[in-house]
Amino acid sequence: MAKKIDNIFLDTSLFIKENFLEGKRIKSIFSLATKGYFKLYFSIITIEEVKNQYKKRITGAIEKHNQLINDKTNDIRVLRNNKSGKDILQKFPKVNDLCLEFNELLSDAIDEAGATVLEYPVLNIKSVFEDYFHGRSPFGGADKKAEFPDAFALAHIASWSADHKSKAIILTQDKDFTKHTYGSVVVDHEYEKYVQDKLKLLLEDRISILEKIYYEKSEQIDKEILDWVEDQLWIDSTYDNAVNYMDIHEISIEELEIVSKSYEIIGVESDKIDDQYIYIEVMAHIRYKVVLNIDDEETGIWDSEDKVMLWRETKDLTLSDDDLKIPVKIFFEIVDTEEYDDDPQIDEINNSKDLNIDGPDYFY
Numbered sequence: 001m002a003k004k005i006d007n008i009f010l011d012t013s014l015f016i017k018e019n020f021l022e023g024k025r026i027k028s029i030f031s032l033a034t035k036g037y038f039k040l041y042f043s044i045i046t047i048e049e050v051k052n053q054y055k056k057r058i059t060g061a062i063e064k065h066n067q068l069i070n071d072k073t074n075d076i077r078v079l080r081n082n083k084s085g086k087d088i089l090q091k092f093p094k095v096n097d098l099c100l101e102f103n104e105l106l107s108d109a110i111d112e113a114g115a116t117v118l119e120y121p122v123l124n125i126k127s128v129f130e131d132y133f134h135g136r137s138p139f140g141g142a143d144k145k146a147e148f149p150d151a152f153a154l155a156h157i158a159s160w161s162a163d164h165k166s167k168a169i170i171l172t173q174d175k176d177f178t179k180h181t182y183g184s185v186v187v188d189h190e191y192e193k194y195v196q197d198k199l200k201l202l203l204e205d206r207i208s209i210l211e212k213i214y215y216e217k218s219e220q221i222d223k224e225i226l227d228w229v230e231d232q233l234w235i236d237s238t239y240d241n242a243v244n245y246m247d248i249h250e251i252s253i254e255e256l257e258i259v260s261k262s263y264e265i266i267g268v269e270s271d272k273i274d275d276q277y278i279y280i281e282v283m284a285h286i287r288y289k290v291v292l293n294i295d296d297e298e299t300g301i302w303d304s305e306d307k308v309m310l311w312r313e314t315k316d317l318t319l320s321d322d323d324l325k326i327p328v329k330i331f332f333e334i335v336d337t338e339e340y341d342d343d344p345q346i347d348e349i350n351n352s353k354d355l356n357i358d359g360p361d362y363f364y
Contacts, residue, residue: 006038009157011172012049012150014191020054021105024267024279024329025195029171031268033113037198040115041160041168045153047117050106052149055099062092121156150174158185169194192264199265203278206334207265210278213332213342214263222258224346225284225328230256232355233290242319242359246294249314255289259322266329276335279347282328289320319357326350 018026079085
């Protein structure tokens with residue numbers, strides 16, 4: 001008797017968390033569905049909400065980009081002296097054009113994964129409005145009306161599950177999706193673990209090679225992570241929030257170590273040989289202690305002639321954390337148990353963002 005495979009539905013929050021179609025895990029979900037590790041479904045309501053959320057975010061991103069390139073008060077125009085700079089300073093196409101492009105990419109991904117899109121249903125809306133008026137899931141937030149798309153999508157999935165007498169699993173990051181009474185619909189907030197478990201089935205014996213390389217290169221990985229963190233700790237702007245944008249005269253790093261780290265398999269990519277590159281995300285837990293010498297706000301004197309604040313004294317500010325979390329994406333080239341590269345490569349640290357350290361509560 002053939003083993004039943006899971007019926008997986010994706011929530012809008014997953015696309016937002018994974019940068020829509022760019023995240024390694026969302027790519028893995030579509031790839032795993034293509035390979036038959038589960039059956040992928042979408043409510044048309046979710047699809048339209050994903051498109052809506054993309055449009056909202058791309059609109060904001062373009063507005064910020066255009067504000068930057070049109071700002072005549074900074075030196076960004078100097079980038080026009082370089083080809084790559086000129087490319088950066090170009091205005092983007094219209095929002096509607098970018099949305100149409102994204103919609104096509106989304107449609108292609110759904111088709112390639114063999115996913116099923118459930119068209120608009122005929123629903124009894126009583127249960128949705130009862131949940132709304134009583135503040136039940138998914139109407140748990142302050143802006144309860146904004147949850148209506150999720151609520152109708154949930155009701156849609158529940159209706160499908162009941163009609164087909166099949167269990168439905170919703171992968172989501174939305175904490176408003178809590179336990180509910182929608183028949184055999186299961187809400188899974190740990191989508192990372194679900195994806196990893198399926199990837200382990202796909203990778204089979206290559207997992208042992210990955211683990212072997214990972215532990216053999218553990219110290220090398222630690223060094224690269226700590227080198228990146230140390231470089232960040234020497235940069236004044238890392239502490240802008242911590243020092244309330246005051247001048248920093250000296251930085252002293254007194255402690256810096258990795259307390260622990262763990263990893264999850266997040267995706268695979270191909271290059272001629274199927275699924276040759278295996279990606280993991282390491283979560284490094286770091287302890288650090290830095291001492292900053294900064295101006296003492298309590299000794300400031302206002303210079304009315306030059307219109308500036310003059311500081312007579314400085315003071316030391318100690319900043320520390322025993323559990324600074326730094327995500328690190330690493331890829332391994334493993335064809336099989338006989339053919340592999342034993343030197344893993346770091347692809348991205350801290351989601352390609354600079355380190356930003358908050359300060360004591362009295363600054364807020």
